[in-house]
Every structure is written in structure tokens, then in C-alpha cells.
Amino acid sequence: MERYTDNELVKIKRENKSSWILTTPFLIWITIFFLIPYLIVIFYSILTPGVYDIKFVFSLESWRSAFTQSYMDSMAHSFIMSALTTIITILIGFPVAYVIAKAPKKRQNLYLILIIIPFWTNFIIRIFSWKIFLSSQGILNNLLIHFGFINEPLTLLRTNFAVLLVMVYVYLPYMILPIYSVLDKFNYRLLEASMDLGANEIKSFFKVTLPLSMEGIFAGSILVFIPALGTYIIPQLVGHQSSAFIGQLITFKVKSIPRNWPLASALSFILLILVAIILLTGYNYHKSRSRSNL
Amino acid sequence: MTNYPSKLKRFFDGYNMVVFTLIILFLYIPILILIIYSFNDAKIIAGWKGFTFKYYRLLWENQNLKNAFWNSMTVATISTIVSTGLGLLTALGLENKYFKAQKFFQGIIFLPLVMPDILMGVSIAMLFSFLRFPMGKWSVIIAHITFCVSYTIIIIQSRLKGFDNSLQEAAMDLGANRSQFFWKVKFPIILPGILAAGLLAFTLSLDDFIITFFSTGRGFNTLPVYVESAIRRGSVTTINALSTIMIMLTLFITFISKPIRKFIF
Numbered sequence: 001m002e003r004y005t006d007n008e009l010v011k012i013k014r015e016n017k018s019s020w021i022l023t024t025p026f027l028i029w030i031t032i033f034f035l036i037p038y039l040i041v042i043f044y045s046i047l048t049p050g051v052y053d054i055k056f057v058f059s060l061e062s063w064r065s066a067f068t069q070s071y072m073d074s075m076a077h078s079f080i081m082s083a084l085t086t087i088i089t090i091l092i093g094f095p096v097a098y099v100i101a102k103a104p105k106k107r108q109n110l111y112l113i114l115i116i117i118p119f120w121t122n123f124i125i126r127i128f129s130w131k132i133f134l135s136s137q138g139i140l141n142n143l144l145i146h147f148g149f150i151n152e153p154l155t156l157l158r159t160n161f162a163v164l165l166v167m168v169y170v171y172l173p174y175m176i177l178p179i180y181s182v183l184d185k186f187n188y189r190l191l192e193a194s195m196d197l198g199a200n201e202i203k204s205f206f207k208v209t210l211p212l213s214m215e216g217i218f219a220g221s222i223l224v225f226i227p228a229l230g231t232y233i234i235p236q237l238v239g240h241q242s243s244a245f246i247g248q249l250i251t252f253k254v255k256s257i258p259r260n261w262p263l264a265s266a267l268s269f270i271l272l273i274l275v276a277i278i279l280l281t282g283y284n285y286h287k288s289r290s291r292s293n294l
Numbered sequence: 295m296t297n298y299p300s301k302l303k304r305f306f307d308g309y310n311m312v313v314f315t316l317i318i319l320f321l322y323i324p325i326l327i328l329i330i331y332s333f334n335d336a337k338i339i340a341g342w343k344g345f346t347f348k349y350y351r352l353l354w355e356n357q358n359l360k361n362a363f364w365n366s367m368t369v370a371t372i373s374t375i376v377s378t379g380l381g382l383l384t385a386l387g388l389e390n391k392y393f394k395a396q397k398f399f400q401g402i403i404f405l406p407l408v409m410p411d412i413l414m415g416v417s418i419a420m421l422f423s424f425l426r427f428p429m430g431k432w433s434v435i436i437a438h439i440t441f442c443v444s445y446t447i448i449i450i451q452s453r454l455k456g457f458d459n460s461l462q463e464a465a466m467d468l469g470a471n472r473s474q475f476f477w478k479v480k481f482p483i484i485l486p487g488i489l490a491a492g493l494l495a496f497t498l499s500l501d502d503f504i505i506t507f508f509s510t511g512r513g514f515n516t517l518p519v520y521v522e523s524a525i526r527r528g529s530v531t532t533i534n535a536l537s538t539i540m541i542m543l544t545l546f547i548t549f550i551s552k553p554i555r556k557f558i559f
Contacts, residue, residue, distance in 0.1 A: 022387025230410025
């Protein structure tokens with residue numbers, strides 16, 4: 001325990017009071033508009049669907065239907081596609097982050113700007129553009145036919161391939177930036193040391209560079225996986241109806257008639273639990289790592 | 295050992311550079327397509343049919359789209375101001391290292407950042423329905439403030455971290471009181487951070503589709519919501535032109551905003 005003089009204690013007390021005053025508006029805002037809404041989601045999940053929103057009659061029907069095959073399939077589909085997206089973004093994001101981190105400082109800034117600018121264009125518009133690119137009369141098919149690779153246009157749009165491609169496109173920067181920020185602080189002398197000790201480049205990459213950049217890969221994976229799990233617009237625009245993501249089903253149940261808000265709530269709550277599990281795992285991992293680094 | 299860089303290393307560097315170049319191209323494909331197609335004289339998405347400006351004219355004549363644009367601007371402006379204000383107060387409050395609730399607040403700030411948009415959208419839609427709050431402009435603004443505020447806090451906090459506290463003693467020694475110190479010394483120094491936070495909030499608000507989709511009611515469209523419904527209806531011809539203008543606008547903002555460039559990059 002630290003000991004403070006009376007004067008310091010008075011000062012600390014005054015500062016704590018002003019801290020509470022300054023942070024209270026945010027606390028109230030986030031409680032009303034962020035925390036309480038999840039309680040309402042839980043509450044709505046045990047009610048009966050009404051024509052427009054909800055009837056205040058108790059029922060567990062929504063939970064029964066949430067665990068039926070079709071919704072569980074959709075949940076699994078979202079999970080697998082998000083996992084694939086995460087893996088692909090790691091595989092191609094890592095070399096990109098590596099190149100940026102190893103470039104001279106001035107060039108690093110240019111590269112980062114190059115990565116971020118497309119990010120600043122409205123993302124629906126960017127997805128729409130992929131739709132143009134992939135459609136049967138689109139640029140890619142025309143090019144492939146023109147150069148004689150294929151005779152008939154390929155069906156690219158409304159496939160899982162298209163969804164995966166666009167997901168990787170949309171979420172890639174979220175993987176590159178955290179890995180970059182770790183590699184940027186990386187001490188390259190460690191590599192020299194490992195090579196002096198007789199390891200070749202491949203061995204030192206797997207024994208030195210990769211373990212030390214795990215933190216960035218992990219942060220990036222969370223930033224990619226979680227939003228990917230809840231995505232609605234990407235599968236909606238370029239995916240096939242038969243393989244809907246859970247985000248699409250939730251949106252249909254909230255927005256399109258016949259509405260089923262209790263079911264949407266139950267599904268949202270399941271998704272929330274999944275997200276919480278992933279975050280807690282990530283948090284524990286982070287804690288155990290920062291302890292072992294000490 | 296004088297043969298560095300070895301063949302293997304050169305191979306890896308070459309491979310990395312190829313991946314890097316391809317990825318940069320990959321990131322820019324959609325943007326180039328939109329710009330090129332905005333001048334394409336074809337009714338549907340098809341091959342090149344000749345150069346035209348007509349979609350830009352049609353765009354100008356589209357009243358619904360103009361309304362959506364102004365709605366987006368209003369929502370983004372109001373939610374930027376409120377979320378940056380809230381963010382500034384919170385970040386200032388959390389500067390105090392003796393504050394016991396520090397950890398609790400860091401957790402609360404972190405949650406909205408990692409929550410999937412769809413869950414924020416669904417939950418806030420249910421809140422508004424529960425409260426019988428009319429869905430429209432104000433519900434959208436409230437939702438936008440909610441998802442922007444964590445970002446503004448974090449950006450302003452990172453600016454405050456670099457603040458030299460001995461300046462306070464210096465200012466006090468020179469006879470400044472607390473409010474003079476804040477407005478004449480501290481505020482100007484952290485202003486770039488506040489502007490960066492505001493700009494980020496503005497772009498997040500302009501970009502959002504899903505949370506707006508859930509928190510809006512009949513008749514109130516923001517630009518992304520309008521674009522999505524236009525794509526759904528299949529009236530896509532003007533969207534390329536609109537996108538091109540928006541891309542140009544983004545580039546313009548990116549290059550004129552020095553504080554953002556200094557701060558984020």
C-alpha cells in the first residue's frame with residue numbers, strides 16, 4: 001500500500017470527484033442506449049411475436065425454434081465462413097504487414113495511407129463494385145472470355161466463393177494494421193542473433209518472428225472474426241439465398257413481415273454469448289501472455 | 295558469414311513484395327471499377343458501351359437521393375458533435391490515475407468497439423420499440439452517437455497521454471487559474487486529437503449501414519440506406535456516379551485533413 005499525506009488525500013478525493021462528474025454523462029448514455037437494450041433483447045426473447053413487434057405474453061417458443069436445425073446450420077455456416085476469412089486474412093495480411101514494417105519510415109506512411117484509403121469509401125459501395133466485377137456479364141468474366149480461358153461465363157456471384165472474397169476484402173485492413181503495429185516494434189536484432197546461432201531464415205521466422213507477432217495476429221483475428229460473424233450486407237449482396245448467415249436471418253425476423261422479434265432476440269442472444277466466449281478467451285490469452293513476457 | 299542476404303532471404307523478400315503489390319491492387323480494384331463504370335453508357339451492368347456524363351446529370355436530378363444525402367450530413371454532424379463532446383469529457387475524467395473505476399470504464403469503452411453491428415442494431419431497435427420512441431431522424435442520431443463515442447474517447451485519450459503535465463505547474467506558477475490553464479494551454483494542445491476524433495466519428499457515421507437500417511423508420515433514409523435499397527430495387531445506374539463523387543470527396547477530405555494524417559497514420 002502506498003501512503004499519502006493528508007494534503008495529497010484531499011487532492012486525490014477532489015480529483016476523483018471531478019472524474020466521476022466528467023464520466024457520468026457517458027456512463028448514463030451507454031447504460032441507457034447500449035447496456036439496457038441487451039436486457040430488453042433477453043426479455044423479448046421470452047415473449048410472443050406480434051404483427052409488428054411483440055405481444056407481452058410469456059412463451060419459450062422462440063428458444064425452441066432457435067435451436068432447430070436450420071438456425072443451427074446458419075450459425076455454423078457463419079462460424080465456418082468467418083473462420084476461413086480470418087485464416088485467409090492472416091495468410092495474406094502477414095506478408096503485407098511485414099513489408100510495411102520493414103520499409104523505411106517515410107515509405108511506411110505512404111503504404112499505410114494506401115491501405116487505409118479504400119477503407120474510407122462507403123463499404124456498401126465497395127461491395128456493390130465487387131458485384132459488378134463478378135457478375136456473369138461483368139469485367140472478370142469478359143476478360144476471361146476475351147483471353148480465351150473460358151467459353152461460357154462462370155457463375156461467380158451468389159456463391160460462397162464470392163462471399164469469402166468480399167469478406168476478405170472488407171476485413172483485411174483490420175488484420176494488417178494490428179500485425180503491422182507489433183512488427184513495427186519488433187527488434188530485428190533478434191533475427192540476426194538467431195541466425196548467428198545457426199538458424200536459417202525459415203527456422204528463425206518460425207522460432208522468433210512468428211511467436212513475437214502472435215499478439216498482433218490474435219488482435220487482428222478478433223477484429224476480423226467478430227464482425228464477420230455478424231455480417232449481414234456482404235452475404236446479402238453477393239451470397240446465395242440458400243446459405244444465409246445468422247445476421248441475415250436475424251435481420252429478416254426483425255425487418256420483414258412476418259416478423260418474429262422473440263426469435264430474432266433469441267438468435268441475437270446466442271450470437272452475443274458466442275461473441276462473449278471468444279472475447280473472454282482472447283482476454284485470458286492476452287493476460288497469460290503479458291504475464292509470461294514479464 | 296558474409297553471404298547475407300542469402301538466396302533464401304531474397305526469395306522471401308521477393309515473395310513478400312509480390313503479395314504486397316497484389317494486395318494493394320486487390321484493394322483498389324472495386325474503386326477503379328466504379329469510377330470507370332460511372333462513365334459507361336449502358337443501362338445495366340455490362341461491357342463498355344461508350345463514354346457518357348448522363349448519370350451525373352441524373353444524379354443531380356434525383357430528389358430522393360439529395361434528401362438522403364442531407365439526412366446523412368445532418369446525422370453525421372449532430373452525432374459527431376455530441377459524441378466528441380462526450381468523448382472529451384470522459385477522456386478528461388479518466389486522466390486521473392487514482393480513479394478507482396478506471397478499469398471498469400476501460401471495459402465499458404471497449405465493449406461497443408467489439409460488438410458486432412448487427413447486435414447493436416437489433417438491441418437498440420428493440421429499445422426504441424419498448425420505449426415507443428418514434429423511429430426516424432432522432433433515433434438514428436442516438437444510435438450513431440452510441441457507436442461513435444467509444445472511438446472518440448480512445449482517440450482523445452491517446453492524445454492526452456502525450457500531454458506534458460509539468461505545463462500545468464508552469465501555467466499555475468505564471469498565475470493562471472484552472473480554467474485559464476485548460477482553455478489557453480491544454481485545449482489547444484489536445485485540439486488535433488479532438489479534431490481527429492471528430493473526423494473519425496463523422497466518417498463512421500457516414501459509413502454506417504446496418505445500425506441505421508435497424509434504428510430508422512419509414513421515410514428516413516441516410517445515403518447508405520438509400521444506396522442499399524437502390525441496389526435491391528435494381529436501379530443501379532446512378533450508383534456508380536454517386537460512388538465516384540463520394541470517393542473523390544473521401545480523397546479530398548483525407549488529403550486536406552492534416553490533423554488526421556498526423557494522428558492516425
